[in-house]
Amino acid sequence: MSRRSLLRALGGTAALGALAGCGVPAAYVRPGDRSVSDESASDHRLTWANWPLYIDTDDKNPNRRPTLDAFEKRTGIRVEYVEEINDNDEFFGKISPALMNHQSTGRDLIVISDWMCARFVRLGWVQQMDRAHQPNVAKYLDPLLRTPAFDKGRRFTVPWQSGITGIAYNRKKLGREIRAVKDLWANDLKGRVTLLSGLDESFALLMQGNGVDVTRWTAHDFHTMCDEVERQVRRGQIRRFTGNDYTKDLVSGDVLACQAYSGDVIQLQADNPDIRFVVPEEGAELWSDSLMIPNRADHKANAERLVDYYYDPEVAAKLAAWVNYVCPVPAAKDVLADAADKDTAALADNPLIFPDSTMRSRLAIARDITSAERVEFARRWNQIVGL
Numbered sequence: 001m002s003r004r005s006l007l008r009a010l011g012g013t014a015a016l017g018a019l020a021g022c023g024v025p026a027a028y029v030r031p032g033d034r035s036v037s038d039e040s041a042s043d044h045r046l047t048w049a050n051w052p053l054y055i056d057t058d059d060k061n062p063n064r065r066p067t068l069d070a071f072e073k074r075t076g077i078r079v080e081y082v083e084e085i086n087d088n089d090e091f092f093g094k095i096s097p098a099l100m101n102h103q104s105t106g107r108d109l110i111v112i113s114d115w116m117c118a119r120f121v122r123l124g125w126v127q128q129m130d131r132a133h134q135p136n137v138a139k140y141l142d143p144l145l146r147t148p149a150f151d152k153g154r155r156f157t158v159p160w161q162s163g164i165t166g167i168a169y170n171r172k173k174l175g176r177e178i179r180a181v182k183d184l185w186a187n188d189l190k191g192r193v194t195l196l197s198g199l200d201e202s203f204a205l206l207m208q209g210n211g212v213d214v215t216r217w218t219a220h221d222f223h224t225m226c227d228e229v230e231r232q233v234r235r236g237q238i239r240r241f242t243g244n245d246y247t248k249d250l251v252s253g254d255v256l257a258c259q260a261y262s263g264d265v266i267q268l269q270a271d272n273p274d275i276r277f278v279v280p281e282e283g284a285e286l287w288s289d290s291l292m293i294p295n296r297a298d299h300k301a302n303a304e305r306l307v308d309y310y311y312d313p314e315v316a317a318k319l320a321a322w323v324n325y326v327c328p329v330p331a332a333k334d335v336l337a338d339a340a341d342k343d344t345a346a347l348a349d350n351p352l353i354f355p356d357s358t359m360r361s362r363l364a365i366a367r368d369i370t371s372a373e374r375v376e377f378a379r380r381w382n383q384i385v386g387l
Contacts, residue, residue: 120156267324
């Protein structure tokens with residue numbers, strides 16, 4: 001299942017975001033209208049919506065989730081865990097009618113990608129978390145993730161897991177290293193390269209290849225990047241644009257290099273050590289799927305407590321050992337390093353879970369596409385990729 005979903009087409013959700021950017025009052029919810037009386041003290045439960053395959057499970061019983069079971073036992077809070085998010089835009093469409101009409105979504109906690117989180121924050125559809133209830137988040141959240149452009153200080157969002165959009169390639173079949181985005185345009189890769197089709201997933205890395213600071217990119221930077229991609233399409237350099245199915249082409253050998261996510265490559269390397277992942281010399285995008293408390297959630301304090309629980313380094317280490325994405329709690333590295341199991345301990349040295357200082361210096365959180373920009377930019381990108 002994809003956790004960095006494909007922006008399939010310019011549709012109703014993009015239009016709603018554009019309307020909100022123009023100040024349409026029906027979409028935006030003012031701070032005073034976001035909360036209801038919290039039932040957490042008397043009603044020890046919460047509902048949490050997440051993506052499939054995004055939490056640790058028991059090897060013998062996939063219906064058991066060890067870290068979540070431990071939270072319930074420790075706190076007495078019962079968690080209804082629902083794996084219902086398969087696509088950011090689809091889930092936006094599912095709960096947006098309630099949010100824009102000042103109604104409860106029936107969920108106390110949700111996990112969506114940061115570029116979509118930005119839309120929720122701008123629309124005023126999520127509540128600010130109380131860090132007084134979250135000492136672990138305040139202490140252990142990775143400094144690289146603390147100040148995205150759309151949520152300075154992470155007041156409304158807390159990263160669940162992070163990842164890197166970089167380049168994957170087959171070192172043995174290609175016969176050389178890849179170090180930069182421009183290496184994708186080499187003649188020996190003609191017709192053997194894929195790029196991600198989703199606008200929000202792909203644009204940052206390609207801009208970084210042009211030397212752009214993606215924390216403050218401009219419309220000119222965007223169109224310059226599109227010009228370059230169009231040139232490569234015309235010359236037959238790019239085999240196709242993909243969703244998460246790029247892994248099939250890489251494994252089969254039909255593709256030798258591709259835009260890729262770090263978490264996927266860790267899984268591929270288990271079967272094929274010749275597959276490499278590189279953070280290009282010009283840099284790569286660090287992204288997150290983040291936890292948010294939607295408006296009018298009935299169990300806000302319970303949700304805040306659950307978020308903070310997963311920022312305990314011991315708990316974060318158990319989760320990282322299972323999901324293999326970039327852990328947003330660097331202190332979990334020492335916990336994993338002390339693990340009795342050798343394979344688990346080895347994860348502490350994996351730079352795709354705990355990036356080293358060299359890799360960290362090349363990572364950046366991209367400025368998101370604003371609602372005012374999205375219509376124009378999505379139209380051009382979708383024409384290029386054939387959406």
